[in-house]
Amino acid sequence: MNWDWQVVDTFMPRFWDGVLITLQALGWGTLIAFTLGLVWAIAQRSGPACVRIPVTAITEFIRNTPLLVQLFFLFTVVPEWGPTMSPLTTGVVGLGLHYSTYTAEVYRAGIEGVPVGQWEAATALSLSRRHTWTAVILPQAIRRVVPALGNYVVAMLKDSPQIYVIGALDMLGEAQAYSQETFTTEALTVVGVAFIVIAFPASLLLRVLERRLVR
Template identity: 50%
Template sequence: MEWDWQYSSDVLPDLLRGLRYTLTATLLGYVIAVTLGLVWALLRRTPNVVVAQAVRWATEFIRCTPLIPQLFFVYYVLPAWGLTIGSLTAGIITLGVHYSTYTAEVYRAGIADVPRGQWEAATALNLPRSRVWLDVILPQAVRRVIPTLGNYLIAMFKDSPLLLVINVTELLNTAYREGAESLRFLEPITMVGLLFVLISVPASIFVRRLEKRYAAH
């Protein structure tokens, strides 16, 4: 099968619209992941054993469950319980919650990597607990884990095609639909791969630069 340049130019606008949904789901899901992940990490350190263990087992369950069953549960099962969510919203929430369990471990490692002397100095200064976390511990911990958090953004972008199972018209879903209508899959699928490469490679380079700048030595 020869490459059809005219068909490629005709299908490109639809693919770019699909890419917009892909980027929207990735970026909004990432905001949820990095925010909720920090919440999980802090709750894991709470003195309340019940809360800490409940969060631990909940995050372990989510992390050990494949993303596709979670997408099906949020989009198809929750409506049976009276909670109906649009496909894109369901995809964003599921991506965010799923990856928050990974970012939680990243934050936990960053907090554990803060030198013990910092904790002791904060205690010696009799700082309020809120100031210890906001002014001393978290700024150092987050700085240490910025490169790893950036890697998860790229991973979420590459997992976004899974949203097609709940009918989100993201990039890959759009390519499948175009191919099904024209019975030509070569052009749309190849262009999907190229678009992912064009975004993932610069993002990876940017993360490497962040790693060089912020990595703790």
């Protein structure tokens, strides 16, 4: 099979449109995952039983359900009960909600890794619960788990093509549509290389960050 650069050149405008959708899904999904994951972790760690039990049940259910099923549920079932979301918004919510259950476990491990003496010192100083969390516990816990959180960003990038199935034309969606229209494979190859180009430097950056935090 001969490689046709003309096909690639024709595909590039649509490729950049797909890159924009992919980065939007990744960026907003990461923000939701990191924020909501912290809420899950704190609720499971310090909330009353009436909060801990439902939160644990919800996070376990989401974590043990395929992302693809969750995307279809958000896109086809939720609108029957509430507001209708665009494919991109649905993808962002789905990615963020799914990965928040994983980041919650990362946060929980970081919180449990804070020495007991830090909690005792905060109690001895009569710090409020809110001040203890914001000034003593979370700064230490989050610093410990930054590399692990970064790994989930890379994992989310690799899972982001699944939003194509609900109509959000990310890089893969644009390539798949273009390939079906032109009966070529160059677009799919370009997208495969693009994921490597984005993910590999991110992985190297995470390794550098991890070494710096260890020091």
